[in-house]
Amino acid sequence: xxxxxxxxxxxxxxxxxxxxxxxxxxxxxxxxxxxxxxxxxxxxxxxxxxxxxxxxxxxxxxxxxxxxxxxxxxxxxxxxxxxxxxxxxxxxxxxxxxxxxxxxxxxxxxxxxxxxxxxxxxxx
Numbered sequence: 001x002x003x004x005x006x007x008x009x010x011x012x013x014x015x016x017x018x019x020x021x022x023x024x025x026x027x028x029x030x031x032x033x034x035x036x037x038x039x040x041x042x043x044x045x046x047x048x049x050x051x052x053x054x055x056x057x058x059x060x061x062x063x064x065x066x067x068x069x070x071x072x073x074x075x076x077x078x079x080x081x082x083x084x085x086x087x088x089x090x091x092x093x094x095x096x097x098x099x100x101x102x103x104x105x106x107x108x109x110x111x112x113x114x115x116x117x118x119x120x121x122x123x124x
Contacts, residue, residue, distance in 0.1 A: 008070035008081045011104060011111065016063040023053045029113045036116040049116070062088040064095070079104045079111065084121075097121040 018025050029048035043049050066084040068117075073080050081102040086095035103115035 004070045004072055004079050007079060007104070007111065008068060011081065011102070012065060012068055012083055013067060015102075016065065019053070020062055023056075024050060026050060026053055030116075031107075031112050031114070033114055034116070036118070038118050039120065042086075058089045060090050063098075064088065075105070077106045078114065 010112050015026070015029065025044050027050040030049050031045075032045050034044075034046055034049060035051065036043040036049045038052055043052050055088060063085055064087075065083060067082075067084045069082045071080045072078075083100045083102075085098060087098050088095045097120065099121055101115070101117045102113055104111040105114040
């Protein structure tokens with residue numbers, strides 16, 4: 001089995017480069033029972049998750065990862081991945097801070113996103 005940190009790095013590299021270039025292609029990472037909580041709003045299923053991600057109100061986005069942590073989960077080889085970073089939206093000079101947590105579940109020789117929690121982090 002590959003090292004969980006390597007898997008987490010490969011997953012996040014793919015996820016964020018795909019998000020930044022073609023959000024509709026993220027549908028392959030989710031299943032009908034996958035869950036996304038976006039800024040406190042729960043969404044269930046690959047179709048609705050992809051609809052949410054593709055309808056976000058910006059033309060361009062670039063993710064800059066600051067931290068990436070991974071741990072094995074107790075559920076059949078799942079991996080918990082925690083990411084923090086910056087979002088540059090529509091070439092704004094003021095990047096937004098974000099955090100995102102993924103629960104990756106094995107699916108044959110790869111993984112899919114079972115849980116996905118996203119939050120913007122605002123300063124006080």
